[in-house]
Amino acid sequence: MSSPAQAANQAVRRLLRQLGKEYDLKRGMKPFSDNKDIYVIRRYFKDKCCYCRKNIMDVQWDKDHLIPMNKEQGGLHAWGNIVPSCKECNATKQGSDWIAYIQSLYLDSNQEQSRVRRIKAFVRRYKYDLDENMSSDISKLATNLYISITKYVSDEISIKLLEGKNILSK
Numbered sequence: 001m002s003s004p005a006q007a008a009n010q011a012v013r014r015l016l017r018q019l020g021k022e023y024d025l026k027r028g029m030k031p032f033s034d035n036k037d038i039y040v041i042r043r044y045f046k047d048k049c050c051y052c053r054k055n056i057m058d059v060q061w062d063k064d065h066l067i068p069m070n071k072e073q074g075g076l077h078a079w080g081n082i083v084p085s086c087k088e089c090n091a092t093k094q095g096s097d098w099i100a101y102i103q104s105l106y107l108d109s110n111q112e113q114s115r116v117r118r119i120k121a122f123v124r125r126y127k128y129d130l131d132e133n134m135s136s137d138i139s140k141l142a143t144n145l146y147i148s149i150t151k152y153v154s155d156e157i158s159i160k161l162l163e164g165k166n167i168l169s170k
């Protein structure tokens, strides 16, 4: 079912996607292409889920964002934030912090630390490095967009509902 909140979330994702392109360009990179570049990051992680290391040739997988692409965290769809993830990790991690998620995944602390190191190296490799001010400003921007879209959609629906009632009462 569609709701004003869903419309607003979609707008937020779109904003963070477009901003991701800008951020890629700013860092001198070609904006991440979902069709082509996903293979580059898959190769980086040797065709494994970046979190649990399951072979993604064998399982269903998807792109995931280390910093979630939502209004709270404001992660961008950009090089260094997009990683290959199996469906299971993607669904379980959701909006949580990726380091915390990895900690929940491994019993062995050496394995856990090596995973964290590997992903940090990936982030550094692509220079995804928004400082705290930038992140918080982006998050504010996304939150404002969310609020205005939610309000706009509910207001419009109320107005059109009244008009619709008039049509029905003719």
Ligand SMILES: [Zn+2]
Binding pocket: 049, 050, 051, 052, 053, 054, 085, 086, 087, 088, 089, 090
């Ligand atoms: Zn996984």
